[in-house]
Amino acid sequence: MSLAPALSTEPPRFERHPRAHRIASDAEAIAVARELAAEFAVEASARDRERRLPAAELDRFSSSGLWGITVPKAYGGAAVSFATLGEVIATISAADPSLGQIPQNHLAALDAIRVTASEAQKRLWFGRVLDGYRLGNAFSEAGSKHVGAFETTVRRDGEGYVVNGEKFYATGALFAHFIHIGAVDEEGNVHLAIAPSDAPGLAVIDNWSSFGQRTTASGNVTIRDVRIGPEALIPAYRGGVEPSSNGSVSQLIQAAVDLGIARGAIADTIRFVREKARPWIDSGQDHAHQDVFTISAIGDLHVRLHTAEALLERAGRAIDAILDQPSEVAVAETAVAVAAAKVATTETAILAADRLHELGGTRSTLAAENLDRHWRNARTHTLHDPVRWKYFHVGNHALNGIAPPRHAWS
Known part of the structure; x- marks a missing residue:
């Protein structure tokens, strides 16, 4: 019998005609x-x-x-x-x-x-x-050659356009008022085709079965002759043809999610060690939080966490600096800064989630605690943009002066 939670059979109910507060600062x-x-x-x-x-x-x-x-x-x-x-x-x-x-x-x-x-x-x-x-995502495709390859098409039809294809990893689509669909035109250029989530021919399927990030509902979207007007076709490819902030913004947000996972895991580690963990027999201590190796490990995690926080803030400031004048050089340097932040947040999230169980002991793995969610979430989300390529792009820029590629995963 599977222990995985059942997929939802009913679409989520949410406010279809929202009114939002406007934040000022x-x-x-x-x-x-x-x-x-x-x-x-x-x-x-x-x-x-x-x-x-x-x-x-x-x-x-x-x-x-x-x-x-x-x-x-x-x-x-x-x-x-x-x-x-x-x-x-x-x-x-x-x-x-x-x-x-x-x-x-x-x-x-x-x-x-x-x-x-x-x-x-x-x-x-x-x-x-x-x-x-x-806005909900319908961008990546499970069956294409790689993450940046698209078979979904957008074609002019009269005064508007028709979109056809199928998407996966569609985070946010199930909860969206509008879905932006990554689709290629006759020249192979990628556009965002934005359709109402209840548009005829558009279906969001909640079949996300990953062991982590369980409630993102990042499943399938099918697009069958979905019609949009010219106001809903955004020429997103231009953000890669010319230097822009687009890729760095996408990556910064991914890194921020991983930083949050790390913070949550470390906070739960400290709580569990102080409240429930036992000291190791050889420590000679009465409480786990007195164990010198545990104290050292918590110190190590905090140093790594603060390093990741500083690199993420630095990357955000770098993006701010290129918004109005995104030169080739500045955009490349910003992408490298974001890549460094992504490395730090990824590795800190995975390490923190693993150390939680190491320092918490066997009882931290009990189902009633559900602390494994930190590791499941870290491992799942950090697969989005593998850091082995972040190291390469940072090194290639430093050693050879070669800029990282311009796309949403770099």
Whole structure:
């Protein structure tokens, strides 16, 4: 008998006509994130254990205004620092990394719109996002040659366009008001085709069965003759043809999720060691938190965590600096800075989740504790962008002056 939680058979119910608060500053964004994280942490373990989809929590999350904080000021947004965005996502992810991951593609799409959309498209989509509407992802395809290859097509049909294909790893689509579909035109250029989630021919299938990030519902989307208007076709490929912030923004958010996982795992390690773990027989101590090797291991984790935090903040500031003048040199240096942050957050998340059980002992593995969710989430989410290639791009830039490639995974 499988111990995996059952997949949902009913689509989640969420607010279809939202109204969102408008956040005005970086300080407000961080304060709101901390308040929400405290709420989301309460039942995070139960949601993971039961695979209870967080539709109500997402309504609370997006109505708070946090999903619109990167919208430029010219269009009514706060245009917060990307260092602030990283801290917001890490804060939410420390409480529940599935909730932290779900807006990733929404936020990445906003940067693609900022860089490549027309003025009319920016007014339309930024306005909808500030009202509280969520964008869901239909980008990667399970059966293509590699993650950046697309077989989904968009073709002109009269005054509009028709989209056909099938997607997987569609994080956020099940909870979205609109779904942005990665589709190629006749020339092979990738566009974002944005369709209402209830558009005829569009189906979101909740068949996500990973052992980690269970409540992201990152399953399939099928697209059968889905029609969109010209206002909904965003020429996202331009963000890679010319230097831009697009790839770095996408990667920064992924790194922030991993930082949050690390924070959550370390916090639970400290709590468990102090409350439930026993000292090793050879330590001569009465309590686990007095064990010198345990104390040293916690110190090591904190140093690694603070290093990852500093690198993520540095990467966010680097993105801020290229938003208005994204030169070839500056964009490459920013991509390297983000890659370094991704290495640090990935390795700290996995190590922290593993050390939790090492320091907590066998009782930390009991099902009632559900502490293995930290490792499951870290291992699952960090597979998104393998750090073996981050090391290569950082080294190749330092040694040979070669810039990392420009795409959403670099």
